[in-house]
Amino acid sequence: MSELIRVDNLRVVASGERGDVEIVKGVSFALEKGEVLALIGESGSGKTTIALALLGYARRGCRLAGGVVQIGEHDMLALSESELQGLRGNRVSYIAQSAAAAFNPAKRLIDQVVEGALIHGLGSRATLEAKAMELFRDLALPNPERIGRRYPHQVSGGQLQRVMAAMALISDPLLVVLDEPTTALDVTTQIDVLRAFKRVVRERGATAVYVSHDLAVVAQMADQIVVLNGGQIFEQSATAPLLKGPAHAYTRSLLAAARPDTTLRPPCGVAQDTLLLTIQGLTAGYGNKDARGMPTIRVLEDIDLTVRRGQAIGVIGESGSGKSTLARVVAGLLTPAVGGLTFDGQPLGGSLSERTDEQFRRIQMVFQNADTALNPMHSISTILGRPLKMYFGLKGAALRERIGELLDLVRLPRDLAERRPGELSGGQKQRVNLARALAAKPDLILCDEVTSALDTVVGAAILELLRDLRQQLGVSYLFISHDISTVRALCDDIVVMYSGYKVQAGARQAFAQAPFHPYTDLLIHSVPEMRQGWLESCGATTCGSLPALGPRADVPGLCTFLERCPVRVDGVCNRTAPPRRIIDGGSEVLCHHDSGELLKTQQDSNSMIVGAYA
């Protein structure tokens, strides 16, 4: 086969206040028909810029300065804007990261899927709609005939992403550009979307460029991988050899950072026996309260949790599981409806006004998004100085010295102190964010997805810092994450949450092998592995058959995982609330099955479990 896509010495220039900066520095690659090429790198590596250049597009302030982008017979850089308009959404199409932002909420899905093809005159509305339904079916969307009549908010995030793929593929394009299409999804959803993408790309022989920061995802999708950093190609080869023996040191660091638990271990002997935080029977939620003081939307149900001094507890779960709400309750931002908190032997007030200054100091929260966690109008020294002034009354030289020490502690240069957050990189901001929490000399730090918004390499460095700080200062963490490998790298104990319930809790080692709670099992096996063929080996269908289930009894505390559980039992799971039991490995689960049953199902049919979520 011949080269369908050829990029030769592509250069993209960004014009800023300080003159022109080259952000893509002479990138070349080629792609044959039916192949999938992955562009991988951290943010700022130019991967999205290159992907957009394939559409002949440069973002505002950027300019395609030179080189060749040949797509089939079209020379994308030589075409006029109107000629490009004719090609985009027709011969080349684009799938963006956030489907939710890419759809118009006021129009039905089907209208948006066929809109582009209609504009390009690729057929009548009826034929295009029929084609769209075919694509919906190929993408394993439920109810393909009718889903198009829904509005974007009426389908889930994973489904929306697949609808967007249908929109991109409806014109049978020469090239599809997928820009981080699964990054915003939960792992359990990601696996289905990936499988659907892979299937349509293979079946339709589409040529695709897949942009991602996640090597494990790319390993499933791509034939060729291009590793980018700072606008340059560091390494370029077929997928198998690259995964086996990366030639470039940067690729090796990417590989290592992707799975922090393979390189990092929580420190030993830091955790003491004294209890620091106890949460008992906690129920909390949002919305107006009813007569019994229960909120309309209950997010946490009957949570028990203890954190010992110096211990790190990891809380994992997908979005909507209530893990961030747990941190907000401990921080005092949300008052619990039922249940109590005890901190170091003293009752901890539910609302901020019931807490003492000392309790404020000893519990510090670090938020996920360092961009919004630091006040953009304050300098770093103001941000770090405020808790020092408040809690310790530091002034003048002592204050400056302590700010310097804090910056040293999080491994930032001291001259950063007078800058504002806007002038810092993402990783630097997250370090300042941590330093602010450390300034209070806290006993407990609540970390809410602190590495999720960062690049893998930067995130791994933050994890390492967190581990070292724990070793050094003996501080406890309540570490919230959606990524089990991150939690494994840092935490002694792990708690798995699912729609407000604690479904499994146990030591880190217990999460290394079965038995698990069925949901934990799904979660663990949905994390892409760094090998080719993993996606195929972990289950052939997306519509796995779940055991049939009768109507649900109106019993409080019924298992919430029921709808997705591959090992549910009719007459038991839908009739009675599951008990808490201890299984082999020492962890506590909320399930009707005992240890032996769980072990059996989890060894038997991995495929069924993974395919269970359609």
Add this chain to the structure above:
Amino acid sequence: MNNPIVKSPTAAVALALGKDAHGSSWLGLIGAVMCAVWLLVAIFGPWLAPHPVGEVVSDNIFDSFSAAYPLGTDYLGRDMLSRILVGARLTVGLALVAAVLASGLGTSCALLSVVSPKWLDELISRLMDAFISIPSKMLALIMVSAFGSSVTLLVCTAVLSYTPGAFRIARSMAVNIEALEYVQVARTRGERRLYVACVEILPNMLNPVLADLGLRFGFIVLLLSGMSFLGLGVQPPDADLGSLVRENIGGLNQGAPAIVIPALAIGTLTIGVNLFIDRLSSRRNRRSGGH
């Protein structure tokens, strides 16, 4: 003008978004010059005026530009230059005081309502809603007919009319900022409400608030001028720019400077303030890294 509440948010957003850096810098400079000129006129005008403000100096009414009377004469043959120099002080001064008071009061109430318990927030918001439903000109007419026209009353009326709008805009911004994580961090640190409002929230909404202040200044100039035009504003022999337009309306068909100049004065004043504030906003934006 009848419904400044609906108008002002969009205009404020348009202002706050700013133009590109190059374009806004020289426009802003023009705005700054216009503001400075009007401020100087407001301060020193009465001393610069060649004739006493109420003195009839010429036999010709609605006289055009001449060496003796650079801006012509008005409907009684008084020197227009002197009347504008003196009148500007009232317009600029009253509008400035009223705009600062309205914006300050609105923003303070907004910050208070955002950091206070829900019932107080509801109370303040509903009270403001009640005020917002009264058309500003109608309110002004009622106030004047009830209490008689005085400078204090005019300022009070303008503040009362424009505070709710300022409150609405400031509150909607403050609510968004309050939900941001740095404010949450400050709250979990045990910061007092006043600190959260003034140090964490206020600096991040100052740009749009300033832009809004500029707009409100313009509206208040127009309201006061409108009141004077109706004869209910500043009373003779004093005159603000609005009453100058009204008293010389007879010169309209002759194109007399007596009516064109005060109208132009109102225009340059409001536009100048808006351009200037726009420039201030975009400069602050750049400093905080394009927030």
